[in-house]
Amino acid sequence: MKILIQNGSLVLPDGVKKGDVLIEGGKIAALLDSGSKVGDAEIVDAKGLLVSPGLIDLHSHLREPGFEYKETIATGTRAAAKGGFTSVCCMANTKPVNDNAAVTELIKLKAKREGVVRVYPIGAATKGLKGEELTEMGELQESGVVAVSDDGRSIVDANRMRLVLTYAAHFNLPVVTHPEDLNLTNNGAMNEGYWSTVLGLSGITRAAEETIIARDCHLAALTGARLHVAHVSTAGGADIVRLYKAKGAKITAETTPHYLYATDDWVDGYDPSTRVNPPLRTKDDVTALIAALKDGTIDCIATDHAPHHFDDKNLEYALASTGISGFETALGVCWTALVAPGHMTGEQLLSKMTSAPAELFSLPGGVIAEGGVADITIIDPSEEWVVDSSLFLSKGKNTPFNGKKLTGNVVRTFVGGERVYERGV
Numbered sequence: 001m002k003i004l005i006q007n008g009s010l011v012l013p014d015g016v017k018k019g020d021v022l023i024e025g026g027k028i029a030a031l032l033d034s035g036s037k038v039g040d041a042e043i044v045d046a047k048g049l050l051v052s053p054g055l056i057d058l059h060s061h062l063r064e065p066g067f068e069y070k071e072t073i074a075t076g077t078r079a080a081a082k083g084g085f086t087s088v089c090c091m092a093n094t095k096p097v098n099d100n101a102a103v104t105e106l107i108k109l110k111a112k113r114e115g116v117v118r119v120y121p122i123g124a125a126t127k128g129l130k131g132e133e134l135t136e137m138g139e140l141q142e143s144g145v146v147a148v149s150d151d152g153r154s155i156v157d158a159n160r161m162r163l164v165l166t167y168a169a170h171f172n173l174p175v176v177t178h179p180e181d182l183n184l185t186n187n188g189a190m191n192e193g194y195w196s197t198v199l200g201l202s203g204i205t206r207a208a209e210e211t212i213i214a215r216d217c218h219l220a221a222l223t224g225a226r227l228h229v230a231h232v233s234t235a236g237g238a239d240i241v242r243l244y245k246a247k248g249a250k251i252t253a254e255t256t257p258h259y260l261y262a263t264d265d266w267v268d269g270y271d272p273s274t275r276v277n278p279p280l281r282t283k284d285d286v287t288a289l290i291a292a293l294k295d296g297t298i299d300c301i302a303t304d305h306a307p308h309h310f311d312d313k314n315l316e317y318a319l320a321s322t323g324i325s326g327f328e329t330a331l332g333v334c335w336t337a338l339v340a341p342g343h344m345t346g347e348q349l350l351s352k353m354t355s356a357p358a359e360l361f362s363l364p365g366g367v368i369a370e371g372g373v374a375d376i377t378i379i380d381p382s383e384e385w386v387v388d389s390s391l392f393l394s395k396g397k398n399t400p401f402n403g404k405k406l407t408g409n410v411v412r413t414f415v416g417g418e419r420v421y422e423r424g425v
């Protein structure tokens, strides 16, 4: 079957251009002039809309196997499609942990059978995420993992991290670090500062994140390994990444939509949906992260989609599980935070959510090009909408953006030429 996406503004590697996209056999068969006629194609009208490469998320939690009451591959990938994502990488903090080929194979099989977007598992760096014995990274890579990470937990022992990096380098596998010194976090509930004092909540110093970013960047420089820094949330964290990139270390970094928009004053009211790890920081951090995205220090935006059950969140603030259900608000939050106020063009933002992540983990997609996979997201850049988490396809309704008005929304998502999401259908 052929599909012709007509009259849209195509987000191409060399700029935004008016045109049509012909999809056939799961591939982009041709890029044509606007209003082209193709006999037997189904027409999708994209007038006034952006036709973007499908969004790619390097950091999510699909919770399956083991935590299906929070999310499944079926619900998580449908939420991802609604958020415009065509590929998602899923972290290893499942039950059992994805620290061996059997679990990776299970995730891939489930994704094929029950998922609607491409799923790329990330394997654990240490067995059971315990920070001790290294995983069989070669075997994990053969079974399909695209990176290794103990995300959700930091590898406490610096020498163990050095060994993780050294071993992963043999396979050219990126190591994703969850930068958090647990001694410095000290069971804190929110960012340490004015608001933690006012609200009487125990604070988490930014040093908890920054010391591990510094340690791991230094170890990456030492070992020559590929290090990807997860969820950078502080100005200082971005500065350290910038410094080590300048030294030529193989370091890449992500931040998330929530660190680009929400701040620690949102915790006023003790809404547990604002509880996330690392915690929401300050306006100065947001400003610095935007600058770091713009100058290339932060390579991409990932969601850290972390769905939780109501019962895990609906607790006293400090006891609530950390995490934000992020797939379905990512584009709107980023558009509202970055494009609407003029910090970036839509094209620049989309490159941070498409071509950049594809390149970092060598994933297919990320560009609209003849012969490439037909992973495409159609976006209405001017649509204003109000987040209603009760309408989320994710099982996790935990979002601090509920009730917020956003600009920019996903209209349709195609994976391999298949329509996996259409607004209002």
Ligand code: DOR
Pocket: 061, 093, 151, 152, 153, 178, 275, 276, 277, 278, 304, 306, 307, 322, 323, 324
């Ligand atoms: O807030 C978070 N939630 N941060 C993480 O690093 C892990 C995640 C989770 O798995 O819930």
